[in-house]
Amino acid sequence: MSSVEEFRIEFRAWLRAHLTGEFAGLRGRGGPGREHEAFAERLAWEQHLADAGWTCVGWPKEYGGRGASLEQQVALHEEYALADAPARVNHIGEQLLGPTLIAFGTPEQRDRFLPPIVAVRELWCQGYSEPDAGSDLANVRTRAVRDGEEWLVTGQKIWTSLAHESDWCFVVARTEPGSSRHHGLSYLLVPLKQPGVEIRPITQLTGTSEFNEVFFDGARTAAGHVVGEPSDGWKIAMATLGFERGVSTLGQQVGFRRELEALIELARRNGAARDPLIRDRLARAWTGLEIIRFNALRMLEGVASGAPGAEASIGKIFWATWHRELGELAMDVCGTEGMLAVDGPYELTDWQRLFLFSRADTIYAGSNEIQRNIIAERVLGLPKEARP
Numbered sequence: 001m002s003s004v005e006e007f008r009i010e011f012r013a014w015l016r017a018h019l020t021g022e023f024a025g026l027r028g029r030g031g032p033g034r035e036h037e038a039f040a041e042r043l044a045w046e047q048h049l050a051d052a053g054w055t056c057v058g059w060p061k062e063y064g065g066r067g068a069s070l071e072q073q074v075a076l077h078e079e080y081a082l083a084d085a086p087a088r089v090n091h092i093g094e095q096l097l098g099p100t101l102i103a104f105g106t107p108e109q110r111d112r113f114l115p116p117i118v119a120v121r122e123l124w125c126q127g128y129s130e131p132d133a134g135s136d137l138a139n140v141r142t143r144a145v146r147d148g149e150e151w152l153v154t155g156q157k158i159w160t161s162l163a164h165e166s167d168w169c170f171v172v173a174r175t176e177p178g179s180s181r182h183h184g185l186s187y188l189l190v191p192l193k194q195p196g197v198e199i200r201p202i203t204q205l206t207g208t209s210e211f212n213e214v215f216f217d218g219a220r221t222a223a224g225h226v227v228g229e230p231s232d233g234w235k236i237a238m239a240t241l242g243f244e245r246g247v248s249t250l251g252q253q254v255g256f257r258r259e260l261e262a263l264i265e266l267a268r269r270n271g272a273a274r275d276p277l278i279r280d281r282l283a284r285a286w287t288g289l290e291i292i293r294f295n296a297l298r299m300l301e302g303v304a305s306g307a308p309g310a311e312a313s314i315g316k317i318f319w320a321t322w323h324r325e326l327g328e329l330a331m332d333v334c335g336t337e338g339m340l341a342v343d344g345p346y347e348l349t350d351w352q353r354l355f356l357f358s359r360a361d362t363i364y365a366g367s368n369e370i371q372r373n374i375i376a377e378r379v380l381g382l383p384k385e386a387r388p
Contacts, residue, residue: 035161057076124168138182154218171216198215289322296315
C-alpha cells in the first residue's frame with residue numbers, strides 16, 4: 001500500500017471516529033456566504049483537528065506540520081469533503097500566511113506566529129484591498145511610519161474576510177514617502193485587538209457579514225513585524241497570492257464538491273433532472289469541477305518549485321466562473337421555489353445564498369478582467385494595457 005493510500009485511510013478513519021457527538025451537527029456547516037454558521041463550534045472542531053495533528057499537514061515538520069506530500073494533501077482534502085466536514089476557519093493563517101512566513105519570515109517571526117496557527121489559537125485575515133485599490137493592489141494608500149521600535153499604521157482596508165473573528169491581519173502598507181505603484185510597500189503583521197483599529201462588518205446580499213471594513217488610525221505593531229525588508233511588500237504580497245491560488249484551492253473545492261453533489265440530489269428529488277437541458281448542465285458542472293481539480297494540481301507543481309506563475313490566473317478565472325454558473329444552475333433546479341424566501345424578512349435557503357454570494361466570485365481575489373490581463377501580458381506576451 002502506498003504512503004498516500006495509508007495517509008488517506010488514516011485520516012478517513014479519524015474523521016469517522018471524531019465527527020460524532022458534539023461535532024456531529026457540524027456536518028456541512030459554514031463556507032462562503034455561510035461563515036456565520038456555528039463559528040464558535042467550528043473553531044472548537046478545528047482545534048480538535050489540531051490536537052490530533054491534522055492542521056498544517058503540508059508544512060515541514062520543524063514548523064509543526066507533518067511534511068505531507070502534495071498527493072497526501074490532495075487526499076486529505078478529498079476525504080474531508082467526502083465526510084461532509086464543516087468549512088475550516090483557519091484557512092488564511094494555515095494556507096496563506098504560514099507558507100509566506102516559512103518562505104520569507106525571520107526565525108523570530110516563525111517562532112512567534114507559526115505555533116498558534118498550527119494550534120488554531122490565533123486567527124488571521126488579509127489586509128490587501130482598499131476602496132480605491134481592489135484588484136489594483138499597487139494603488140495602496142494605507143501608510144505606515146516608523147516610530148522608534150514600532151510601526152504606526154493609518155488607512156483603510158475593505159472586503160477583509162473574517163476580520164471580525166480574527167486576532168491579526170497581514171497588511172500591505174506604503175512605508176516609503178513619495179513612492180508609487182508597487183514600489184515602497186511593506187508587508188506588516190498587525191494585531192487587531194488594540195486602540196486605533198475599528199472593524200465594521202459589511203452586510204452582503206445574503207444578509208450575512210463575512211466581509212469587513214477595517215480602519216487603522218495610528219495602530220501599532222512591533223518594528224520586527226515586517227516580513228522581508230521594508231519596501232519588499234510587493235514581492236511578499238505576490239508570493240502570498242501564489243499560495244492562495246495553490247494548495248489553498250484544494251480546501252475551497254471541499255465546499256464546491258459538496259454543493260454540486262447536493263444540487264444533483266435535489267434535481268433528482270424534485271424532478272428537474274428529467275429536463276435534458278438541466279441534466280446536461282449538471283454533467284458539465286461535474287466535468288468543470290474535475291477541471292478545477294486538475295488546474296489546482298498543476299498549480300501545486302508550481303508551489304513545489306517556489307510559487308505558481310501566471311497559470312494561477314487560468315485557475316482563478318475557471319473556478320470563479322464555474323461557481324457563479326453553479327449558483328445560476330441552482331436557481332433553475334429550484335424553479336419557482338427559488339424566488340421565495342423561506343421566512344421573513346430575509347431568511348434565505350442555502351441555494352439562494354449560493355446564488356447571491358457566487359456573483360462576487362469573479363470579482364474578489366482578482367477580478368476576471370485582471371486575470372485576463374495577466375494571462376495576456378505574462379503568458380501570451382501581448383502589449384501591456386496603457387496605465388496612467
